Amino acid sequence: MSTTPIVQFGTSRFLQAHVDLFLSQATDALGPVTVVQSSGDSARARRLAALAAPEGYPVRIRGIRNGQVIDCEQRVHSVLRTLSTATDWSAITCIVTEEAQIILSNTSDAGFRPAPADMGEVFDQSMSFPAKLTHLLWARFRENARPIQVMPTELIARNGDVLRRLVLDLARPLSPDFADWVSADVTFVNSLVDRIVSEAIEPAGAVAEPYALWAIEDCPGLLLPCTDPAIQVVPALAPVETRKLYLLNLGHSYLVDGWLARGKTGAETVRDLMETPAILDDLKSLYDKEVLPAFVAAGMAEEAIAYIDTVLDRFANPFLAHRLADIAQNHEEKLERRIAAFVDWATQQGSDAAMPRLRRISQRERIE
Structure with missing residues (x-):
């Protein structure tokens, strides 16, 4: 052999x-x-x-x-x-x-x-x-x-x-x-x-x-x-880890947070949410108005824009049964690492975006 x-x-x-x-x-x-x-x-x-x-x-x-x-x-x-x-x-x-x-x-x-x-x-x-x-x-x-x-x-x-x-x-x-x-x-x-x-x-x-x-x-x-x-x-993994955590993972937890707030109704998978125009539009708006400005401020705009495109394709995968209930496990801990930490990171990068949706989730998480 x-x-x-x-x-x-x-x-x-x-x-x-x-x-x-x-x-x-x-x-x-x-x-x-x-x-x-x-x-x-x-x-x-x-x-x-x-x-x-x-x-x-x-x-x-x-x-x-x-x-x-x-x-x-x-x-x-x-x-x-x-x-x-x-x-x-x-x-x-x-x-x-x-x-x-x-x-x-x-x-x-x-x-x-x-x-x-x-x-x-x-x-x-x-x-x-x-x-x-x-x-x-x-x-x-x-x-x-x-x-x-x-x-x-x-x-x-x-x-x-x-x-x-x-x-x-x-x-x-x-x-x-x-x-x-x-x-x-x-x-x-x-x-x-x-x-x-x-x-x-x-x-x-x-x-x-x-x-x-x-x-x-x-x-x-x-x-x-x-x-x-x-x-x-x-040369360093940190930028790659940042993109994955604050674009892919943040998007997952943001979608799940809305699903939980709606009483877990109307969808079972990430793909189901992507087929709801209002939810898809809201996610795209979140990336554009609240998330991307931090990556621009950090000098990572080009990579972030390209990665967001792949994330949206992945979320809409018609063959993938990515269950919201699975992503929702340890949800509060994930909100701290993915959303509250992002708000802090965005501030450190000098982003001037208001981030009302992310700040609302972040503040709620830290109060709880």
Whole structure:
């Protein structure tokens, strides 16, 4: 079997329709992928096997791009083998030690949470993902100490920096020399991913929107797994994070706030709201009169205008059942991070927009 320079932790439908799809489409991919299931969930064994099927697995791209309906299917062939930490630890250790140049992950926020077993000196399946990664790096250090790159895609701010700190905290008790090697020769890359993957296809595959982004923060010695129009190397992630939070996420929470105020009537999905002319007009007005002036003041007007166009296309996706009830979870916390924080940020940028709708929500949130 061929070697796999990319080792991926996570079997999510997001990864199937994002990173793995990019690798399959690219003519310059670093190589095929070993996918590792870190949860050890035996119920997902069928999916694990199907990911590496010779015929590949399907990804359906369905939605709107530049006002045009996109509805097509592609097959993904980038996954060469699949393994589970619960049953294949020795094989995984060998692959990470001898083959891997890049380790990718998307293990969910919960996968980063410390576990009681994390401080153990030997591998335990109940360890968190950072602890499992530490033990794999520990094996590589003892065997050959070759440099390696780690690229988390979890939706955690500064995800590379966070994972690096967690690994170093676990590496020091194992060996000071090992911790020094992690600091010097393991590159942890910060990135931000963005694509709505709405449905799974059984046993493997997914339905995703046309829009996709993998923003990767540049750093010394950065190794890209492949090139793709969705992969953008940026000098800093902060502007990308700002656009996503204060345009896409703010828009979602603004729409949900109105839906809740109307007693959750008249719509079930974001698409339903976009089909209501008065609500669509109100959202466009909000972006134009209250949100965009802050981006103009911050010198980010061109990027913001282009991104708003993609957001409106994504909200109107006729194939995507993005439920308002799902977005409404933890609504008050989201209002604080997405709307109240935006009002503060807009003021700091010197925006002179009155922002009556956003200020009303912001003030209500802080009074409550």
